[in-house]
Amino acid sequence: MSRNARPHPFLFLFTYQLRVVVLLALTLLAGIAQGASAKKDAKPLDDYEQRIADQALWKELRQNPGYVLLIPAAEAHGDQRPASPDTAKCYQRFNLTDHGATVARHFYNSLRRHDIRKALTYSSQWCPALETATRLGLGYVHEMALLNDLPADSETARKLQIMQLKSWANDLQYNHKNLLVLVAHTSIMAALSGNTPEPQHMQVMKYNTRDKLIYVGSVPLD
Incomplete structure (x- = not known):
């Protein structure tokens, strides 16, 4: 292929889609890692939040x-x-x-x-x-x-x-x-x-x- 030749449209579209898929995959992996880190670092509920959670559970029971x-x-x-x-x-x-x-x-x-x-x-x-x-x-x-x-x-x-x-x-x-x-x-x-x-x-x-x-x-x- 000469230096000035353009790539085939199908090849260009395939390359673009591949880049999009890779980018989405990396974004998803980053989100999962961030969520796991947030869960690991999550603080226990304070007294007020715990009371709200307890009340909600009582309501479910009832x-x-x-x-x-x-x-x-x-x-x-x-x-x-x-x-x-x-x-x-x-x-x-x-x-x-x-x-x-x-x-x-x-x-x-x-x-x-x-x-x-x-x-x-x-x-x-x-x-x-x-x-x-x-x-x-x-x-x-x-x-x-x-x-x-x-x-x-x-x-x-x-x-x-x-x-x-x-x-x-x-x-x-x-x-x-x-x-x-x-x-x-x-x-x-x-x-x-x-x-x-x-x-x-x-x-x-x-x-x-x-x-x-x-x-x-x-x-x-x-």
């Missing part, structure tokens, strides 16, 4: 189906996990300490403050959990062996219990669509949600579009 609220059993006198559950005896005495009863009352007040007055309520067969669940005032409390503390001597048994618990919760939620409240040990809450429970917080989970139970966050007593 107005939309498919949510599960995990509540820890309040403090009790000694270790009252029954070797052979006889839950009738749980209602023959107070099991919670004074501090535990105060925390349970705070749970009750928080639920009422956010207009949550009725829910499908299930509790482990541990007496403190049953008393905590009863003190919530959300209706009849169903006992559930799957919510009992995880076995300490078998990883396989622990995984199987959590798998069965998720399957049971999926079936229950599919049939009822109500708010589901589970009162259990913190070990159950951590295994089910994948997050260690914060003191005096309720964990929130929900079903996503694929009907998978996922962790959403936690709400404090207020």
Whole structure:
């Protein structure tokens, strides 16, 4: 080709389009890197922002189906996990300490403050959990062996219990669509949600579009 010859129009158009594609790709990569950096450097919410986020989560719980609220059993006198559950005896005495009863009352007040007055309520067969669940005032409390503390001597048994618990919760939620409240040990809450429970917080989970139970966050007593 001579020095003064012009490139073919098709070759010129192809070269131009290639440059545009490369430029867009570089811009996209820069945006992704910037977003990742911003997420990494994101500051935790301040008190006001956290309160707004908590209120929004309470509203979701109150107005939309498919949510599960995990509540820890309040403090009790000694270790009252029954070797052979006889839950009738749980209602023959107070099991919670004074501090535990105060925390349970705070749970009750928080639920009422956010207009949550009725829910499908299930509790482990541990007496403190049953008393905590009863003190919530959300209706009849169903006992559930799957919510009992995880076995300490078998990883396989622990995984199987959590798998069965998720399957049971999926079936229950599919049939009822109500708010589901589970009162259990913190070990159950951590295994089910994948997050260690914060003191005096309720964990929130929900079903996503694929009907998978996922962790959403936690709400404090207020």
